[in-house]
Amino acid sequence: MPFGYHGRYLRIDVSRGVGEYVPLDEMVLRQYLGGSGLGVRLLLDEGAPGFDPLSPEAPIVFAFSPLVGSPLTTSAKFAVVSKSPLTERINDSLASSGFAVAGKRCGCDALMIVGRAPELSVVIIDDGDVRLESAVEHRGATCRETESALRSRLGANFRIASIGPAGENLVRYATVSHDGRHAGRGGSGAVLGSKDIKAIALRGTQTTEWAHPRELTELSRSLSKRSFGPATAKYRELGTATNLLTFNRFGALPTRNFQSGSFEEAASLSPEQLTATRSKTRDSCVACTIGCEHIYSLGDGGVRVEYESLFALGSLCGVGDADAVLRASKRCDELGLDTISAGGTIAFAMECVERGWLDEAWLRFGSGDVLLRAIELIGSREGIGNLLAEGSRRAAYAIGHGSIAIAPQVKGLEIPGYEPRALQTMALGFAVGARGADHNRSGAYEVDFSDKVDRRHVTLDAVRHAIETEDKAALMDSLIMCKFLRGVFTDFYAESAEMLRDVTGWDVSADELRETARRIVSARRQFNLLAGWTPAEDTLPERFLNTPLPNDPAASLNRERLDDLVAEYHRQRGHSGAHDAE
Numbered sequence: 347m348p349f350g351y352h353g354r355y356l357r358i359d360v361s362r363g364v365g366e367y368v369p370l371d372e373m374v375l376r377q378y379l380g381g382s383g384l385g386v387r388l389l390l391d392e393g394a395p396g397f398d399p400l401s402p403e404a405p406i407v408f409a410f411s412p413l414v415g416s417p418l419t420t421s422a423k424f425a426v427v428s429k430s431p432l433t434e435r436i437n438d439s440l441a442s443s444g445f446a447v448a449g450k451r452c453g454c455d456a457l458m459i460v461g462r463a464p465e466l467s468v469v470i471i472d473d474g475d476v477r478l479e480s481a482v483e484h485r486g487a488t489c490r491e492t493e494s495a496l497r498s499r500l501g502a503n504f505r506i507a508s509i510g511p512a513g514e515n516l517v518r519y520a521t522v523s524h525d526g527r528h529a530g531r532g533g534s535g536a537v538l539g540s541k542d543i544k545a546i547a548l549r550g551t552q553t554t555e556w557a558h559p560r561e562l563t564e565l566s567r568s569l570s571k572r573s574f575g576p577a578t579a580k581y582r583e584l585g586t587a588t589n590l591l592t593f594n595r596f597g598a599l600p601t602r603n604f605q606s607g608s609f610e611e612a613a614s615l616s617p618e619q620l621t622a623t624r625s626k627t628r629d630s631c632v633a634c635t636i637g638c639e640h641i642y643s644l645g646d647g648g649v650r651v652e653y654e655s656l657f658a659l660g661s662l663c664g665v666g667d668a669d670a671v672l673r674a675s676k677r678c679d680e681l682g683l684d685t686i687s688a689g690g691t692i693a694f695a696m697e698c699v700e701r702g703w704l705d706e707a708w709l710r711f712g713s714g715d716v717l718l719r720a721i722e723l724i725g726s727r728e729g730i731g732n733l734l735a736e737g738s739r740r741a742a743y744a745i746g747h748g749s750i751a752i753a754p755q756v757k758g759l760e761i762p763g764y765e766p767r768a769l770q771t772m773a774l775g776f777a778v779g780a781r782g783a784d785h786n787r788s789g790a791y792e793v794d795f796s797d798k799v800d801r802r803h804v805t806l807d808a809v810r811h812a813i814e815t816e817d818k819a820a821l822m823d824s825l826i827m828c829k830f831l832r833g834v835f836t837d838f839y840a841e842s843a844e845m846l847r848d849v850t851g852w853d854v855s856a857d858e859l860r861e862t863a864r865r866i867v868s869a870r871r872q873f874n875l876l877a878g879w880t881p882a883e884d885t886l887p888e889r890f891l892n893t894p895l896p897n898d899p900a901a902s903l904n905r906e907r908l909d910d911l912v913a914e915y916h917r918q919r920g921h922s923g924a925h926d927a928e
Contacts, residue, residue, distance in 0.1 A: 350412030361461030365476030380411030383824030385427025437532030451550030510682025557851030611666025658689025670714020690760030
């Protein structure tokens, strides 16, 4: 077995409260590495594409990587991989925390959970020993409350991931949370909720060794030093929220359910304004030297601010009151809700009310109080919240009136904060994304902001660049490393090969890792094919294909152009048809 791995995963059947270690072949590890790659491979082997994602049989995987526990910066990450209850396609959400380190110290390279517990429970893994304990007393508790109570009960050295009330209530975009971080998209929290698992608590002592520890230490020092450079400066200074005014200036800030690409109150939500009007602290993920986490004061506490939350709960819902947007973001964190899907679904409902398609007169753009009320209803699945908890695609089919044309989603996953008409390489990335509209599995927006394309009139030349960003993301998500490092590498594949050699001892090359990235992308596609994917899914809502941006009429995208881009993408990927499982 190579260094850096335990060579096994821990499969836990919560119906019976038992776990067993399952061997992992070295070839599987070399071909899929860890994280997202290993997670999708394990799901395929388990037959997950054929299961209802909320059924007891459906597996959910917490996958680590060979780099976890190493001195490499940003390496303390894990992937939560399952069939999404929101999209019914592959879903892999990444997060950083001590949970990844503790999980690997339990003597495994991944955890798989199947079954359904007899009552609301916590899975406890103590150095590989598995048991279930009742969590009934924590029903309805927020993620932070749950984690705090369980640490008091079990011991401060346990690392805990939990779901909030939204996960318990099977909101289809509920998150898995831990130490204030979130595996946010696609509804993994609902998958755990369907299994009556409130939390997973980990403690372990089993470590792995490195093949070349001296070289790994030197490489880690070099990478850490470079992570303090200009490529990560904006994340240290203002965090991801620094994108907000830039996107607004480019007419690419989605506003009022994508009816516009600019928001007249954007300045009030900007990190520059937030920094000027309230106190702020900075924090880092475990084993990270960048420190992108910016926590702003809010009443008697604080809230972590990210661009995607500001856009989804701010401009997308027409809310310019910064205090209301921050309170909404914090409440989503407490309930265990993906802020992007929550904001996208609420904004969609607001436009439906505006058009007279939905009889909820109170649900209007622009009010912070309305936004907060809608979030509470979603978390509890009460009133209109029961419909909105299903996500914008299912809500659109229930509302009718052809409202699916304005539902801001691809494959059921709500579109993040990148206006597709103004960023057309990103439009392609959204359309073909395996887990739906996704800015983390495709970095195509980087192409749009480069001199490689005309972002408002992209041609087929953009396709190969979009594919390159998708491959690179697949490798980063399987190694796993933070994408904020991507600008730090001079030669990403060669340097990744060096890292992997120092950790595992494999004589791996840059070309092999390029092939590995493509294999992982293909595995995601294979999952979706087996789950029922059809070519018609690789598109955007009609709104983006027949309506130019009002603030930028030159930014228009028609169906023919998008179809040509999608067809060229599949040609370059070597996909011969709708059912070519590899």
